[in-house]
Amino acid sequence: MxxxxxxxxxxxxxxxxxxxxxxxxxxxxxxxxxxxxxxxxxxxxxxxxxxxxxxxxxxxxxxxxxxxxxxxxxxxxxxxxxxxxxxxxxxxxxxxxxxxxxxxxxxxxxxxxxxxxxxxxxxxxxxxxxxxxxxxxxxxxxxxxxxxxxxxxxxxxxxxxxxxxxxxxxxxxxxxxxxxxxxxxxxxxxxxxxxxxxxxxxxxxxxxxxxxxxxxxxxxxxxxxxxxxxxxxxxxxxxxxxxxxxxxxxxxxNGGVEAMDRRARERADLIYRTIDSFNAFYVNTIAGNARSRMNVVFNLQEEALTELFLREASKHNLMNLKGHRIVGGLRASLYNALPLEAAKALSEFMIDFAHRHG
CATH class of the missing domain: 3.40.640.10 (Type I PLP-dependent aspartate aminotransferase-like (Major domain))
Incomplete structure (x- = not known):
């Protein structure tokens, strides 16, 4: 499976x-x-x-x-x-x-x-x-x-x-x-x-x-x-x-809490770098010193593309990226058990999606 x-x-x-x-x-x-x-x-x-x-x-x-x-x-x-x-x-x-x-x-x-x-x-x-x-x-x-x-x-x-x-x-x-x-x-x-x-x-x-x-x-x-x-x-x-x-x-x-913290920062930094590199396409309005390592929230500059983003992401086995119903948009939750490969796959998809629709 x-x-x-x-x-x-x-x-x-x-x-x-x-x-x-x-x-x-x-x-x-x-x-x-x-x-x-x-x-x-x-x-x-x-x-x-x-x-x-x-x-x-x-x-x-x-x-x-x-x-x-x-x-x-x-x-x-x-x-x-x-x-x-x-x-x-x-x-x-x-x-x-x-x-x-x-x-x-x-x-x-x-x-x-x-x-x-x-x-x-x-x-x-x-x-x-x-x-x-x-x-x-x-x-x-x-x-x-x-x-x-x-x-x-x-x-x-x-x-x-x-x-x-x-x-x-x-x-x-x-x-x-x-x-x-x-x-x-x-x-x-x-x-x-x-x-x-x-x-x-x-x-x-x-x-x-x-x-x-x-x-x-x-x-x-x-x-x-x-x-x-x-x-x-x-x-x-x-x-x-x-x-x-x-x-x-x-x-x-797997190295205890210190290792979990290090891995969390690595996953989150990868997604934030992707957002910041394509800031004409993706939006994250969280202050730099308050960005969560666990939950990366972001939007698309063109909100009409959000549902397409979610559909295409699911075809790449990137699941449950819809933002909370209160705020909408998109959210990638990067908890301890999520492998770095998941963050890499999401980053690659985001880059490709931005190139195709930006």
Whole structure:
């Protein structure tokens, strides 16, 4: 079977060798006579896999003992509510940096629970680091490290007062770059971008922030409950955790997070160079210091050619390049498992398409 190059923003491309390992062990997991889909999450086999996956993430991201790692469900949208529910405590407000679709959604959800101070970035950019002013009494400072829809990525870590915890949505660049846990109190990520199938979320939270919820917080939305029960308060997404385990092993075998970052830059630079070289044909309006390594968004100067671009790209096995419905245009998502050959093939197609239609 010929595999296509999958540029989907999520669910996203997975390493082919991981998919093969899943296929080989789906019916008879490690010779045990049953599938992991049937296996008790309380049994020793899955319990060992569960803890090993946490340990791999801790190793790959160098997560210190000050932070706990939780495996949850519900995706990023659930985290938009869990963050304020768990971190507000007695505070009345939080600060959100809004520079794209997902940070805007997160801020809107937080407004149900508190007053939100908003730091707005200009379209296609991140705010200058010296423009981030956070009051000392803010419960936390929140930002989205990579905006998948808008193609914008922070190239620095925002700083507020030392007393204000820093929270980051790192769903779309998780395990693609290092995270400074001396500065981040909480980060979260959905699996379906860079480390597994949909259905699993990982939360890495500083332990001293557990237990700040009020008595009215729903049990399933309380980080402390999940931490106390080792992320097994309810039945965890066993299959998704298994695939995440395999992806973590794949990342480790292939040089770790540092290598993932290097490869991400190589893929993204190739596409951005192509866009810039044909800037009379392709348009990318993202500020140079905010261009995402994960999601390259672009348009055609002649928008009527967009559908033709997509049809011809699919004939070259370049799939899922349509931009998000909110912004339209085109988007190439370049997650960890996407081979460099995919970026090269896309670049070559873009050059040929520009020559033929420019």
């Amino acid at each position: 010929e595999r296509v190059f999958n540029f989907s923003a999520g669910p996203a491309v997975l390493p082919e060798e991981v998919l093969q390992e899943v296929a080989d062990n789906m019916v008879n997991y490690q010779g045990q006579g049953l599938s992991i889909l049937e296996m008790s999450h309380r049994g020793s086999t899955f319990a060992q896999l569960h803890e090993e996956t946490k340990a791999l993430i801790r190793e790959l991201l160098q997560v210190p003992d000050t932070h706990d790692i939780l495996f949850l469900q519900g995706g990023g949208h659930t985290q938009f509510a869990m963050v304020p529910l768990n971190l507000l405590g007695a505070a009345a407000e939080a600060t959100y940096i809004v520079n794209g679709v997902w940070s805007r959604k997160a801020a809107a959800e937080a407004e149900k629970f508190c007053h939100v101070n908003t730091i707005l970035a200009a379209d296609g950019s991140v705010p200058p680091s010296d423009s981030i002013n956070v009051p000392n009494d803010a419960a936390y400072l929140y930002y989205c490290q990579n905006e998948t829809v808008n193609g914008v990525e922070f190239n620095y870590t925002p700083a507020g007062p030392d007393c204000v915890p820093l929270v980051a949505d790192i769903s779309s660049n998780f395990l693609s770059r290092a995270v400074d846990f001396n500065r981040h109190a909480l980060v979260f990520a959905g699996a379906q971008k860079n480390f597994g199938p949909a259905g699993l979320s990982v939360v890495i939270i500083r332990k001293d922030l557990l237990g700040l919820t009020t008595d009215t917080c729903p049990t399933m939305l309380d980080y402390a409950v999940h931490a106390k029960h080792g992320s097994m308060y309810n039945t965890p997404p066993t299959f998704a955790i298994w695939v995440a385990n395999l992806v973590c092993h794949w990342i480790k075998r």
